Amino acid sequence: MAIIEVNHLTKEYQLGHLTSLKETALNTLRRLAFQPVHERELFKALDDVNFHIDEGEVVGIIGHNGAGKSTLLKHLANISKPTKGEVIVRGSVAPLIEVGAGVNPELTGRENIYLNGAILGIPKKIIQRKLDEIIDFSELEQFIDTPVKRYSSGMTVKLGFSIATTMDADVLIVDEVLAVGDLAFQRKCFDRMEELIKRQGKTVLLVSHNIRQIQRICNRVILLDHGKVNMDDDPQMVCNAYYEQSDKKINANASKSQTVFEGSGELELIEIYFKNHDGQKVDSISYSGDCSLHFKIHSLRELEDVTFGFGFHTTDFLYLTTHNSEEQLNINLLPIGNHEICCDIKNLPLLPGIYSLRFGITAGQTARTVLYGENLKHFQIVGDIPITIREGFFALDAMWTQQTSKQAPVTSTSKA
Amino acid sequence: MHNIFINLYKYRELIAALTWKNIVIRYKQAYLGILWAVLKPIMLMLVFTLVKSFVGIETGGLPYPLITFAALIPWVFFQESVSEGVNSVTSNASLIKKIYFPREVFPLTAMVTKLVELLISFAILAGMMIYYQVMPTVQAVWIPAFVLYTMIVALTISFFGAAMNVYYRDIGQAIPIALSLLMYGSPVIYPLSLVQKKLVIEQAAGAWSNDLYFLYTLNPLVGIIDGFQSALIRATQPDFDVIYPGLILILTILPFSYWFFKRAENWFADVI
Numbered sequence: 243m244a245i246i247e248v249n250h251l252t253k254e255y256q257l258g259h260l261t262s263l264k265e266t267a268l269n270t271l272r273r274l275a276f277q278p279v280h281e282r283e284l285f286k287a288l289d290d291v292n293f294h295i296d297e298g299e300v301v302g303i304i305g306h307n308g309a310g311k312s313t314l315l316k317h318l319a320n321i322s323k324p325t326k327g328e329v330i331v332r333g334s335v336a337p338l339i340e341v342g343a344g345v346n347p348e349l350t351g352r353e354n355i356y357l358n359g360a361i362l363g364i365p366k367k368i369i370q371r372k373l374d375e376i377i378d379f380s381e382l383e384q385f386i387d388t389p390v391k392r393y394s395s396g397m398t399v400k401l402g403f404s405i406a407t408t409m410d411a412d413v414l415i416v417d418e419v420l421a422v423g424d425l426a427f428q429r430k431c432f433d434r435m436e437e438l439i440k441r442q443g444k445t446v447l448l449v450s451h452n453i454r455q456i457q458r459i460c461n462r463v464i465l466l467d468h469g470k471v472n473m474d475d476d477p478q479m480v481c482n483a484y485y486e487q488s489d490k491k492i493n494a495n496a497s498k499s500q501t502v503f504e505g506s507g508e509l510e511l512i513e514i515y516f517k518n519h520d521g522q523k524v525d526s527i528s529y530s531g532d533c534s535l536h537f538k539i540h541s542l543r544e545l546e547d548v549t550f551g552f553g554f555h556t557t558d559f560l561y562l563t564t565h566n567s568e569e570q571l572n573i574n575l576l577p578i579g580n581h582e583i584c585c586d587i588k589n590l591p592l593l594p595g596i597y598s599l600r601f602g603i604t605a606g607q608t609a610r611t612v613l614y615g616e617n618l619k620h621f622q623i624v625g626d627i628p629i630t631i632r633e634g635f636f637a638l639d640a641m642w643t644q645q646t647s648k649q650a651p652v653t654s655t656s657k658a
Numbered sequence: 659m660h661n662i663f664i665n666l667y668k669y670r671e672l673i674a675a676l677t678w679k680n681i682v683i684r685y686k687q688a689y690l691g692i693l694w695a696v697l698k699p700i701m702l703m704l705v706f707t708l709v710k711s712f713v714g715i716e717t718g719g720l721p722y723p724l725i726t727f728a729a730l731i732p733w734v735f736f737q738e739s740v741s742e743g744v745n746s747v748t749s750n751a752s753l754i755k756k757i758y759f760p761r762e763v764f765p766l767t768a769m770v771t772k773l774v775e776l777l778i779s780f781a782i783l784a785g786m787m788i789y790y791q792v793m794p795t796v797q798a799v800w801i802p803a804f805v806l807y808t809m810i811v812a813l814t815i816s817f818f819g820a821a822m823n824v825y826y827r828d829i830g831q832a833i834p835i836a837l838s839l840l841m842y843g844s845p846v847i848y849p850l851s852l853v854q855k856k857l858v859i860e861q862a863a864g865a866w867s868n869d870l871y872f873l874y875t876l877n878p879l880v881g882i883i884d885g886f887q888s889a890l891i892r893a894t895q896p897d898f899d900v901i902y903p904g905l906i907l908i909l910t911i912l913p914f915s916y917w918f919f920k921r922a923e924n925w926f927a928d929v930i
Contacts, residue, residue, distance in 0.1 A: 255928065273825065276921060316927065320758040323924040335758075343756030348683045360675030361757060 243332065244294035245413060245445050246318065250327035253288040253313055253469075287313040289469040290327070297412075300439050300446045302456035302477065304484050305466035306491070311449045314466065315415050318447060333412030333445075336362065345402050347391035351382055354390055358405045372408050379434070380404035381427070400427055407434050414438060414446045435459065453558070457481045457633075478633060485557050486596055504614040508545060509603060512538040512580070514619045529594050529625030530637065534586045537601060545576040545605040545612065550583055552601045554592065559616065561600075562592070562635055576605075591637045594623045662916065665760045672759060676767040681774060695775035696782055698738075699730040706847050715848050720891055721790045727783055728891050729846045729883045732808050735776045736879060737837050739809070742768035743816025744823050744833050751930045761923045762916075765816040769809055776805070783890070795893040804885050804896075811878045811908050817915040821922035824930050844879040849887070850900065878904030 288310045295301055303311050316322040317329050319337035344361040345354050355376055359369035369376075377386050380400045382393075390398055416435070436459065438444050450456050456463060456477065463480035465473040467487070473480045518524045519532040527533045535552065550571070553564035565585065599621065602614035631637055666673070685691045706726045717725050746764035747754065754761070787794065823829040845853065856862045857871040874880060881901030888896045 270826075316755075321755065321927045337757055344753055346679060346683065348686055349679065353679075353682070357675050357679050360672045361753065361759075363672070363759065366671055 245297045245332050246295040246447075247330040248291055248293050248314075248318075248327070249330075251288050251291040251314075251317060251324050251329060252286065252326040253310075253317065253322065254284045254286055254325045257283045257285050286469050288317070288324075291466075291469070291471055293464060293471060293474055295445060295447070297445055298443045299462055300460045301448065302460035302463040303447060303449045303466060304451075304453060304456055304463060304480070305472075306488070308468075309466040310469040311466055312417060313469075315417055315447065315449055318413075319415050331413060334363075335413045335415060336406065336409040336411035337415045343402075345390055345398055348389055350389050351380075351386040351393070351401055352377075354401060355405055358402070359408070362406065362409050364409050368410070369408070376404045376408055379407075379430070396424065396427075403431055407431075407438065412445060414444055416446065417449045432459075453481050453484060482595060488557060504611060506610070506612050508541065508543045508605075509612050510540045510542065511601070511613060511615070511618075512540055514538075514599065514601065516621060526622040526624045527590060529623050529627060530589055530591065531625070532586070532588050533590060534584050535599075536582060536584045538580065538582050539603070539613075540580050541576050541578055544578060546574065547606055547609075548573040548576045548612075549604045549609065550585075550602070551604075552585065552599060554597050555600060555616065556635070557596055557598055557617075557620070562597070590623070592623050593627055593631065593635055593637060594625055595635075596620060596622050661760075662762060665762060666766065669759060669763050673763055673767050673770055676763070677770045677774065680767065680771040692775070692778065696778050699727060699734045699779055700782065702730055702734070703727045709847070716852060717849060718851060718892075720792070724783075724786055724790050724792060724891055725849060725887055726847070727786060728887045729844075731776065731779045731783060732804065732882050732886050733841065733844060733846050733879065734779070735772055735805075736808050736812050736882070737841070738775070739769045739772045739812035740815050740819070740837060741833055742772065743812060744819035745830050746816070747820040747926060748823050748827070748830065748930065754926050754930055761926060762817070762919060765813060765820050765919075768816065769812055773805075773809075787890075792891055794890055797889045797893050797895065800885060800889040800896055804882055804889070807878070807905065808882050810912060811882070811904075814908050814912045814915045817912075817919040821919045824922065824926055840877070840879065843874070843877055845883050850880060850884040850897075872903060875900050875903045876907055878908050880904060 291310075291314065303314060305311050313322065315337070317324055318331060319335055320329075320331070321337070344358045346357060349357060352373075355373065356366070356369055359366065377383055380403075382397060382401060385393065385397065390401070393401070432455070435446070439446050439459065448456060448460060460477050463473075463475065463477045464471055465480045465484055465487075473483055513536075515523050515536050516525070516527055517534045517536060518527065524533075537550070537552075549567050551564060551566040554562045556562065567583075567585075571583070597620070598617045599619045600614075600616040601618050603612045604610060605612045627637065630642075681692065685694065688694060690697075703723055703726050707723050710722050710726075715722065743765040746768040747761060750764055819829050819833060841847075853871070853874060857867045857874070861867040863870050881896075881904045884900050885896035888894045
């Protein structure tokens with residue numbers, strides 16, 4: 243039996259404020275009688291959401307701002323009640339919705355451990371037993387008897403996270419908590435989460451905008467869009483779809499406002515395009531194929547010692563490659579007028595997906611930036627990848643073999 | 659209804675922790691600490707004693723400060739429990755939005771917090787009784803019952819008020835005014851015997867006297883305060899005729915108040 247069942251969950255909120263006094267008074271009477279009030283416009287934060295989660299599943303919930311992620315978690319944690327439909331949770335729930343929600347600034351760290359423990363429903367005995375472990379994990383030994391109001395914000399969330407993950411519940415509901423503290427502590431939190439998930443087999447629901455984290459930690463991802471379940475599938479598939487969606491949104495935003503450029507005004511970028519190996523202009527390039535990248539520019543002034551550089555990055559700005567023209571293309575003087583430069587790429591190793599491009603030009607002895615822009619062109623890599631590659635960004639030219647050893651023969655099941 | 663008691667037991671650690679938090683936070687950076695909690699009844703007692711020296715109130719031979727303080731103990735406990743209780747849900751908005759536990763924990767915690775302060779007031783009353791050489795008798799066993807009764811009255815108002823306050827903050831504003839009016843409708847400054855003398859014996863309001871007296875006793879605080887004074891100072895059996903009207907009224911309202919709170923609770927996180 244599923245540990246979490248969400249059936250036809252719909253949540254409506256009323257928009258705006260009441261205006262006239264008469265309306266307010268009438269609505270007051272209706273509300274006192276627990277009758278619905280119709281005067282205000284309704285907003286569907288969740289619209290007929292259905293899914294089941296089995297024990298031990300680690301489910302990520304992703305979506306744009308306002309897609310209904312946090313509203314959904316609030317229903318699972320029993321904080322909000324559905325307008326329609328039902329939410330069934332079979333087991334205890336540890337809602338880590340915003341860690342440190344119950345942390346009180348006036349109390350010391352130690353006092354807050356006890357208070358938050360009580361708020362999360364952890365028995366005092368368990369807190370006492372685990373006190374040292376919590377303090378140790380939070381890395382706050384030195385400050386544990388100082389009021390939290392004197393803590394830095396990072397210290398406060400560290401404390402909150404340490405307490406919250408002590409809770410022994412069947413279902414963990416986590417809202418953006420992994421982005422806690424400095425890098426080293428984030429790593430620790432991540433390990434703690436993985437331990438809870440993998441070793442203790444807990445059911446976890448995770449909301450995050452950090453898609454890479456979701457992809458890594460979850461074995462199933464639900465994509466919400468405007469209160470509806472858009473996709474509910476394997477993390478790889480859903481995350482890719484989400485990237486594509488975000489991309490469209492980014493493109494739409496970019497066309498509305500000018501693409502942000504850093505430029506000295508000496509040079510204008512006219513066009514960037516790809517050509518496939520047949521010399522045709524394309525927007526999608528095949529995986530492992532050859533292509534060429536073309537940049538059309540218009541220089542308004544004469545430029546000396548010009549160097550070009552481009553790079554591929556993911557739509558969330560993870561830089562994947564860079565390639566400069568130094569030692570490949572020497573332009574001592576670039577005259578005024580239109581120019582086209584081109585870079586040939588062989589066996590493009592990027593795996594299928596959506597990527598973007600950044601491009602820059604420097605000039606002069608000091609290599610000052612004449613032009614630089616990121617996210618300048620989105621392009622898609624298409625094609626089939628060999629079965630040996632499942633995830634990542636690049637294909638590795640690699641081969642598996644088995645070392646045959648005369649002393650100790652290893653039994654192989656694949657070949658007799 | 660019995661859910662209250664189940665939850666009270668189930669969430670006893672939470673209520674204890676939140677109570678402790680309330681007390682620690684309120685007095686942590688105050689030099690006088692928890693003494694502030696009892697300063698209010700003491701100041702009121704001093705003011706009333708001063709007023710009494712001008713107007714002259716019959717106290718039946720008992721020292722007026724003692725009689726007033728015995729009235730102020732349940733009154734201040736009630737008043738503070740209600741005003742804290744009514745604001746308890748809205749002042750914990752951050753918790754309500756982030757985590758679930760039965761929301762009645764908040765009004766209950768507000769009351770338990772005041773219970774701690776009540777105990778300190780009792781210590782001061784004990785000191786005063788020694789000073790005036792008034793010794794408690796076996797009638798003092800009624801006191802816990804009266805404290806419990808006061809808690810029930812405070813909760814009845816808190817549940818309804820706290821839930822309404824989430825939707826309409828007017829309630830939080832109105833409660834202090836209503837409570838200060840109610841004080842004059844309760845035998846805090848004057849003893850109950852004065853009202854009885856005017857309305858029951860002298861029939862001061864003519865044909866309306868008995869009805870008015872009944873209306874007066876519908877105020878549960880009348881029975882509570884008089885009971886406190888009887889059991890502690892006068893060493894007599896509490897006057898149950900004064901208690902019944904208010905008690906029956908409160909026990910009738912309490913289930914509705916609690917039901918209202920539980921119904922409204924579902925939307926606290928959305929509205930608050």
